[in-house]
Amino acid sequence: MTVEIADAGVAQPEAARGRVIHPVWVRVCHWVNAIAIVLMIMSGWQIYNASPLFPFSFPRSITVGGWLAGALLWHFAFMWLLVVNGLVYVTLGLVTGRFRRKMLPIRPADLVADTRAALGGHLSHDDLSVYNSVQKLLYLGVILAGVVIVLSGVAIWKPVQFQELTAVFGGYEAARYVHFFAMAAIAGFIVIHVVMAVLVPKSLRTMITGR
Amino acid sequence: MSRKRLVIPGVDAKLLVRDAAKVAPDPARRLFLRGGLSVGALAFLTGCDIVDSASAENALRTVSRFNDKVQAWIFDPNKLAPTYPESAITRPFPFNAYYSLDDAPEVDGADYKLEIGGKVETTRPWTLEELYALPQETQITRHICVEGWSAIGKWTGVRLSEFLRRIGADTRAPYVWFQCAEGYSNTIDMATALHPQTQLTFRFDDQILPRAYGFPMKCRIPTKLGFKNPKYITALWVTDKDLGGYWEDQGYNWFSGS
Numbered sequence: 001m002t003v004e005i006a007d008a009g010v011a012q013p014e015a016a017r018g019r020v021i022h023p024v025w026v027r028v029c030h031w032v033n034a035i036a037i038v039l040m041i042m043s044g045w046q047i048y049n050a051s052p053l054f055p056f057s058f059p060r061s062i063t064v065g066g067w068l069a070g071a072l073l074w075h076f077a078f079m080w081l082l083v084v085n086g087l088v089y090v091t092l093g094l095v096t097g098r099f100r101r102k103m104l105p106i107r108p109a110d111l112v113a114d115t116r117a118a119l120g121g122h123l124s125h126d127d128l129s130v131y132n133s134v135q136k137l138l139y140l141g142v143i144l145a146g147v148v149i150v151l152s153g154v155a156i157w158k159p160v161q162f163q164e165l166t167a168v169f170g171g172y173e174a175a176r177y178v179h180f181f182a183m184a185a186i187a188g189f190i191v192i193h194v195v196m197a198v199l200v201p202k203s204l205r206t207m208i209t210g211r
Numbered sequence: 212m213s214r215k216r217l218v219i220p221g222v223d224a225k226l227l228v229r230d231a232a233k234v235a236p237d238p239a240r241r242l243f244l245r246g247g248l249s250v251g252a253l254a255f256l257t258g259c260d261i262v263d264s265a266s267a268e269n270a271l272r273t274v275s276r277f278n279d280k281v282q283a284w285i286f287d288p289n290k291l292a293p294t295y296p297e298s299a300i301t302r303p304f305p306f307n308a309y310y311s312l313d314d315a316p317e318v319d320g321a322d323y324k325l326e327i328g329g330k331v332e333t334t335r336p337w338t339l340e341e342l343y344a345l346p347q348e349t350q351i352t353r354h355i356c357v358e359g360w361s362a363i364g365k366w367t368g369v370r371l372s373e374f375l376r377r378i379g380a381d382t383r384a385p386y387v388w389f390q391c392a393e394g395y396s397n398t399i400d401m402a403t404a405l406h407p408q409t410q411l412t413f414r415f416d417d418q419i420l421p422r423a424y425g426f427p428m429k430c431r432i433p434t435k436l437g438f439k440n441p442k443y444i445t446a447l448w449v450t451d452k453d454l455g456g457y458w459e460d461q462g463y464n465w466f467s468g469s
Contacts, residue, residue: 050358068358069462070271076464077274159355160292160434160469161285172353172361 020210021129026098029089030207036082037190039064039074041183046071053180083150090143099143103136111137125200142189149182268462275464282466288402292433292469295351300416301362304354306423307437316392316443320427329388329448332379339427343413345369345377350408352433354440355469357458366431368412372405380449388454389430392443397456399432399439400466408433411444436467 022030043065045058050068065071093099110133117123118134131139155166155175169175197204205211306312324336349367375382387404389397403409410431413420420426425442432440438458448454459465 047359051356051360069458072357072464073268073271073275073462076278077271080274156359158285158469159353161287161290163290163293172355176359 021206022210023096023098024210025088025092027207027210029085029092032081032085033089036078036085037186039078040082041187043071043074043078044183047075048180053176079153086146086150090147093143099140102131103140106133106136106140125203128203128206138189138192142186145182145185145189149179149186152179152182155179272462275462278464279466282468283400283402286400286402286434286468288406290434292350292352292408295353295363297351297365299363300351300365302416304364304416304424305360305362307356308442310393312423315422317422318392318427318443318445323427323445325428325444326390326446327378327448328446329450330381330384331449334378342369342411342428345411346373347413348410349414350410350431350433352408352431354433354437356437357463357467365416366410366412366429367414367417368410368428368431370407371409371411371430372407374411375404375449378449382449384449384451386450386453388448388450389441389444390446390448391441392445395441395443395457396454397430397439397441398450398454398459398465399430399435403432403434403468406432406434434469436469438463439467 042063046060046063046065047068049057049060049063063071065074114123114133118132123132123134151165152169152175154162155169156172156179159166159172159175166172166175169178197207306315308315320339323339325338325342326336327334347367347369349365351363351365353361353363355361371387375387380387382401382405385401386398387401389399391397408431412425412429412431413427415421415424420429425444428444429442430440430444439456453465456465459467
C-alpha cells in the first residue's frame, strides 16, 4: 500500500480534508448502472431459460419478465440505460483521468501481497480514496466484462446486420456463450462487491454522499 | 382445401410442447411484471412506484416500438445473411410450433390456392403448380429462434420481391401481411420483403416442403427471427396498415430483425 500512496498523492490529501472521493458523476453512473445491470441479468436469466445452454435453469422467482416475451421487453428496454450510462461513465473515466489515476498501475507484486492480505482479512480500507491492487484489478476487470457483455449482446441481437462483430466472437452460437460467461463474471463481481460493501459500510456511504 | 383451424396457432421454434407448458400462456401473460414487482429492492433505487403493472407494460411496449424504428434504421437492404456449406446443415432440423407435429395444419396441395389482396394489380389466387413454375433459388442460412437456439437449413423458393413484382404490388406500401392455415399471421416491413434473401419457400433440404416445416409454402426470412418466418401460408396482402401477428400481438418485438 505504501507504494500506492505515493501514486495517489492527489487523492490522499483530498480524503484527509474530507473532500469528495467520488464525484457526483461517478455516484450517479454507479447507481444507474446498478439498476440497469440487475434488471438486465434477471431478465437475461428468464431469456436463458427459454433455451438453456447448460443443464440448468434459473429459478423463476429470481427472474424478471414473467415469460420470454416479457423478459425480452425488459432486456431490450434496459439495454439502453445500461449502454448509455456505461458510455457516459467510460468516457468521463477516460477524459477526467480517473481510470488512470485510480486503477493504474497494477503491479504483480502488489497484487500478490494484497490478495494474501485480503484473504487473511488484513487489508486496510481506512483510506477509501485509494484502491488496493485487488480492487484495481476487479474494477478494471468488471469494466472490461461490461464491454464484452454489451458487444456480445449486440452480436447476438444483430448477427446479420453486424455479422462482422458476431464473427469476432466466433459466430452466433459462440457469442451466446461469451454473453453468458460475461454475465457470470459480472454476477460474481457483484457478489464480492456487495459483501465488501457490507463489511466496510462507510464505502457504501461514500458512494451515496461522495465523502 | 382441408384447413385445420386450430384454437392455438403456431410458430417457428423447437421445444414446442415443453414451451407450451413452460410458457403457460394464459396466466403468465398477465404475470408479465410479477418478476419485476418481486424486485422490491429496486423500487427504492428507482424511486418509482411499480404499482400499476399495466402502465409499466405500456412503457416497455413503447420502448419496443422505438426499438422497431431503430432496427428498421439499422436494416441494410443489401446486407446478406451469412450462408453456409451443405455440411453445416442441421439434421434433423428442429420442428417448432405452439402445437405438436400431430396438430400441425394438413394443407391439401391439390386444392391449395394462395389468396392475394391489398395494394396489388392482380388478386387472382395462385395454385401450387403456378407457384412451383416461378424462378427459384436455394439458400443455406441460419434460422435463429427468439428463444435463443439456432439451426442451419436449406430452403428453396422464389424471391418474395420477384413474386411481388409479378402480382403488381405497390411496394411503396409499408407492409406485407401473411395469413396461415392454422390462424397464425405475421406482418413484415416492405424493406425486408424486398430483401434478396426473403423467399417464398417450396422446398426444404431438396425435398418438397414437409408438413412439419410449413407445407405447402412458408416465407423464409433469414434477416428476421424464426417466428417472423410464417409457415402454411394461405394468403398474402400488401397493406398500408400494420395488421400485427400472432406473437407480436402478445408482446414479442414487432421488427425482430437479426
